[in-house]
Amino acid sequence: xxxxxxxxxxxxxxxxxxxxxxxxxxxxxxxxxxxxxxxxxxxxxxxxxxxxxxxxxxxxxxxxxxxxxxxxxxxxxxxxxxxxxxxxxxxxxxxxxxxxxxxxxxxxxxxxxxxxxxxxxxxxxxxxxxxxxxxxxxxxxxxxxxxxxxxxxxxxxxxxxxxxxxxxxxxxxxxxxxxxxxxxxxxxxxxxxxxxxxxxxxxxxxxxxxxxxxxxxxxxxxxxxxxxxxxxxxxxxxxxxxxxxxxxxxxxxxxxxxxxxxxxxxxxxxxxxxxxxxxxxxxxxxxxxxxxxxxxxxxxxxxxxxxxxxxxxxxxxxxxxxxxxxxxxxxxxxxxxxxxxxxxxxxxxxxxxxxxxxxxxxxxxxxxxxxxxxxxxxxxxxxxxxxxxxxxxxxxxxxxxxxxxxxxxxxxxxxxxxxxxxxxxxxxxxxxxxxxxxxxxxx
Numbered sequence: 001x002x003x004x005x006x007x008x009x010x011x012x013x014x015x016x017x018x019x020x021x022x023x024x025x026x027x028x029x030x031x032x033x034x035x036x037x038x039x040x041x042x043x044x045x046x047x048x049x050x051x052x053x054x055x056x057x058x059x060x061x062x063x064x065x066x067x068x069x070x071x072x073x074x075x076x077x078x079x080x081x082x083x084x085x086x087x088x089x090x091x092x093x094x095x096x097x098x099x100x101x102x103x104x105x106x107x108x109x110x111x112x113x114x115x116x117x118x119x120x121x122x123x124x125x126x127x128x129x130x131x132x133x134x135x136x137x138x139x140x141x142x143x144x145x146x147x148x149x150x151x152x153x154x155x156x157x158x159x160x161x162x163x164x165x166x167x168x169x170x171x172x173x174x175x176x177x178x179x180x181x182x183x184x185x186x187x188x189x190x191x192x193x194x195x196x197x198x199x200x201x202x203x204x205x206x207x208x209x210x211x212x213x214x215x216x217x218x219x220x221x222x223x224x225x226x227x228x229x230x231x232x233x234x235x236x237x238x239x240x241x242x243x244x245x246x247x248x249x250x251x252x253x254x255x256x257x258x259x260x261x262x263x264x265x266x267x268x269x270x271x272x273x274x275x276x277x278x279x280x281x282x283x284x285x286x287x288x289x290x291x292x293x294x295x296x297x298x299x300x301x302x303x304x305x306x307x308x309x310x311x312x313x314x315x316x317x318x319x320x321x322x323x324x325x326x327x328x329x330x331x332x333x334x335x336x337x338x339x340x341x342x343x344x345x346x347x348x349x350x351x352x353x354x355x356x357x358x359x360x361x362x363x364x365x366x367x368x369x370x371x372x373x374x375x376x377x378x379x380x381x382x383x384x385x386x387x388x389x390x391x392x393x394x395x396x397x398x399x400x401x402x403x404x405x406x407x408x409x410x411x412x413x414x415x416x417x418x419x420x421x422x423x424x425x426x427x428x429x430x431x432x433x434x435x436x437x438x439x440x441x442x443x
């Protein structure tokens with residue numbers, strides 16, 4: 001019998017377990033793989049992610065390793081025109097964006113958890129609920145025959161989540177684009193400025209950003225390869241496809257970065273997303289079961305908000321679950337449903353808007369070669385992208401009233417339980433036809 005079971009040991013799952021630990025609740029994390037999975041090589045964390053990591057108390061473990069970047073240059077491959085993108089509202093003191101190694105982030109989160117929190121090689125085969133002594137209990141069956149009962153189940157098991165399907169959420173859909181990602185390693189140092197470089201062509205977008213003096217994270221986004229073009233399993237073929245075919249007209253600097261790739265980090269995957277209206281109208285929670293991270297809101301990577309919003313989910317979810325803890329330090333099952341409802345109500349519209357904004361960003365920046373699409377791209381990069389990125393200044397709040405952000409960013413706090421707190425500030429933006437509202441929420 002467990003208090004909380006978290007399905008999936010990705011960023012959302014580990015961050016949720018850590019957030020629950022901070023408020024005094026033990027979570028058991030079930031991971032079907034034999035160890036931590038680090039596909040994707042690296043990712044960019046914007047200020048909203050750092051606010052969440054502040055609340056978890058681990059931001060300093062990453063900010064001492066990775067340097068923030070403050071400039072983003074977008075180069076048109078055809079015309080060679082270069083446009084500087086300003087992160088409007090992002091570059092305030094303490095609000096930075098950094099590219100971090102995905103594996104390092106997972107390790108930092110895992111190291112903060114108590115021993116035996118993560119159970120590897122544990123694939124969930126079924127889930128059901130039943131009433132015991134007037135309370136709803138979840139029953140999970142594992143592939144090895146283990147049966148686990150839990151007061152709360154949180155699905156953090158990725159875009160193709162079994163928990164999301166159990167809740168009745170629609171399956172993610174293919175965006176029609178693919179992403180190839182990798183990590184370039186320069187043993188003697190790359191000597192490049194710590195700046196984000198992007199390159200845009202018709203139906204193609206690529207870029208790179210240094211993680212440190214020797215490692216560079218790069219990506220290539222394009223239309224999905226034709227059916228039968230199965231190159232994702234062989235990193236050598238994947239690298240050759242990028243250099244000799246897909247990106248052959250891209251600047252030599254980009255091709256040099258790709259050529260220095262560590263083959264073990266190369267991945268290829270279709271870009272999928274969940275329709276925003278599925279998140280707005282769909283069933284995100286049922287009784288004492290809910291979802292977080294990609295299980296709730298898979299989105300295209302065009303605004304770099306997938307991992308950032310997953311970290312937000314963890315803090316908001318733990319803060320709401322905290323209200324269900326009794327004076328004896330145990331979850332009161334009769335209140336769990338209300339806590340999860342508050343969590344999904346708080347996350348629903350923000351997640352849906354990020355999905356829509358990310359999809360439109362990708363569509364505008366890549367698709368079409370007609371004059372009006374070229375014009376729209378110019379307008380987008382000059383006037384709109386900076387505003388769209390202002391969504392990354394969102395602060396999901398703290399876990400309890402005793403937390404205070406120190407001058408060095410780290411949030412100091414304790415595990416005492418307090419009455420629900422927090423005046424959160426959240427800045428929403430207007431983006432094409434996506435309605436955005438600014439509101440303040442009192443827990």
